[in-house]
Amino acid sequence: MTNLGVELEINQLEKSFGHLEVLREVDLRINPGEFIAIVGKSGCGKSTLLRHIAGLEKATTGEVKQDDILLDGLNKQARIMFQDARLLPWLTVLENVGVGLGLKKEWMEQAKWALQQVGLEERAKEWPAVLSGGQKQRIALARALASKPKLMLLDEPLGALDALTRLEMQLLIEELWLKQKFTTILVTHDMSEAIKLADRVILIENGSVKLDLRIDLPRPRTRSNPKFAKLEEEL
Ligand code: ADP
Ligand code: MG
Numbered sequence: 001m002t003n004l005g006v007e008l009e010i011n012q013l014e015k016s017f018g019h020l021e022v023l024r025e026v027d028l029r030i031n032p033g034e035f036i037a038i039v040g041k042s043g044c045g046k047s048t049l050l051r052h053i054a055g056l057e058k059a060t061t062g063e064v065k066q067d068d069i070l071l072d073g074l075n076k077q078a079r080i081m082f083q084d085a086r087l088l089p090w091l092t093v094l095e096n097v098g099v100g101l102g103l104k105k106e107w108m109e110q111a112k113w114a115l116q117q118v119g120l121e122e123r124a125k126e127w128p129a130v131l132s133g134g135q136k137q138r139i140a141l142a143r144a145l146a147s148k149p150k151l152m153l154l155d156e157p158l159g160a161l162d163a164l165t166r167l168e169m170q171l172l173i174e175e176l177w178l179k180q181k182f183t184t185i186l187v188t189h190d191m192s193e194a195i196k197l198a199d200r201v202i203l204i205e206n207g208s209v210k211l212d213l214r215i216d217l218p219r220p221r222t223r224s225n226p227k228f229a230k231l232e233e234e235l
Helices: 046-053 093-098 107-117 133-145 163-180 191-197 226-234
Strands: 008-017 020-030 035-039 061-066 078-081 151-155 183-187 200-205 208-214
Touching: 008 046, 020 046, 020 208, 035 046, 035 191, 046 151, 046 183, 078 133, 093 107, 093 133, 107 133, 133 163, 163 183, 163 191, 183 191, 191 200, 191 226, 208 226
Parallel strands: 035 183, 035 200, 078 151, 151 183
Antiparallel strands: 008 020, 008 061, 200 208
């Protein structure tokens, strides 16, 4: 089953915390189902931008529109995933995946479906504590997926993983995006990860969009493609 992703329109978004200007004049159009990567130095405002799109932050000025409707309060179409899995230790793996689904009767079916998508259905009854870091991130991804969101927000979700696990998770995220067609915004420090996965890479500098680069490479993308290295240089 697929669901179309949302369209986003960010107009002249500005955000200050006290005297600290974190976002300045951010204008962005994101098409339904697009895979966007946001890159930039630590502290440049990436997470703050993502939090505005999630509806977790109130803009100082400017606006976020989703499917032509002004976003006001929590974004119900969005799910967000962080660098740490934030699983609840007193719930089983399956319960963690289903935690946002409410008490609808179907929650268990939907949570099982999501666990299957990340290849961990056989761990359903275990406690989070027995899982590896990579498995915990898979569970966090399943939890985000379980409600079939139209917008997936990923805030450096792979930053703490070893290289091999990271590679596996990149492939999984790409596969799920190709299948589910949700709009995806991935914040990452890793330029090659951005080029590997995204349709567009957006570079933020000091809270402004510095570069908006379209990535026209066939998938699956590998660094052996000479165009890949060229794009890496541009960023
Ligand atoms: P990034 O994700 O790119 O590393 P952030 O968006 O987390 O950057 O933060 C950008 C800047 O805003 C940093 O200087 C950070 O300290 C500051 N900041 C973020 N959130 C808050 C907050 N709630 N209150 C005050 N300052 C904040
Ligand atoms: Mg951040």
